[in-house]
Amino acid sequence: MKQKIVNELKMSFPSLSENERFSRLAVSGFLSQLNPRIDELSEIKTAVSEAVTNCIVHAYRNTTGLIFMQVRIFDTSKVYIKIRDKGCGITDIKKAMEPLFTTAPEEERAGLGFAVMESFMDRIKVRSASDKGTTVIMEKTLKTREGFV
């Protein structure tokens, strides 16, 4: 079935930890038009927070760069979220996605970022290139409505 984009948000912000909260609230506010269930919205907010925190802690470690976020709402109530950075990149994506694996144990990172994203979203895709950056694409179809018009 062909899906139609009914609304889209594009934004960028510097990789400051203060923006972790802002980014998930922005997504939450944008998705409120779908009248999502609280538990679904909590899961999406958590996944966004994990992806944005990864950009801040890992991609732009010891530096500040831009984080690009794109959110699309489809007429099927599917939500598409793309979070992209131009940071250091991930050399071994498979390893990075293993639960409890972290390269920042001194910051008490649990190594669960990707595990949370995988668990809370329907689908996740990660693309990365050394010194060029990382793109995380997540999708989730909300169960609250049959279709958004």
Next chain:
Amino acid sequence: MSVKIRNDKQGRKTTATIYGDLDHHTAKYIRSEIDRAIGEHNTKTLIIDFSNVTFMDSSGIGLVMGRYKLISELSGEVQIANPPPYIRKVIQLSGINKLCRIITLDCEDKPDDTEEKDTADKTIITKEQDHETENSQRA
């Protein structure tokens, strides 16, 4: 975001009640406040109260794991109190509930607008209480 620390000197018990969002940005401050209390009061039992946490990602798990390591070195234990249902999901995903017991606390600061959430919590906690000893429940 803030954290309120209460110490029970006799029992060497510290209760840290976290308010607001718990993410990478706020975890640093909360961690330093809790660690200061552990050092000052020679804490043996640390209870982290999640009743008033409005958001938590895996940074919260990092916070609990870090305190678990610290308290284990002092031969003590960490307990997780009153996690709301979706925070419980993150906790279960991490497996930290196998290291730290999940308990229920009577809390005077518990918000009044969480009737549905409280009911869900009580159902689950009643089950867990069956396995718990009497000595760690009420603050």
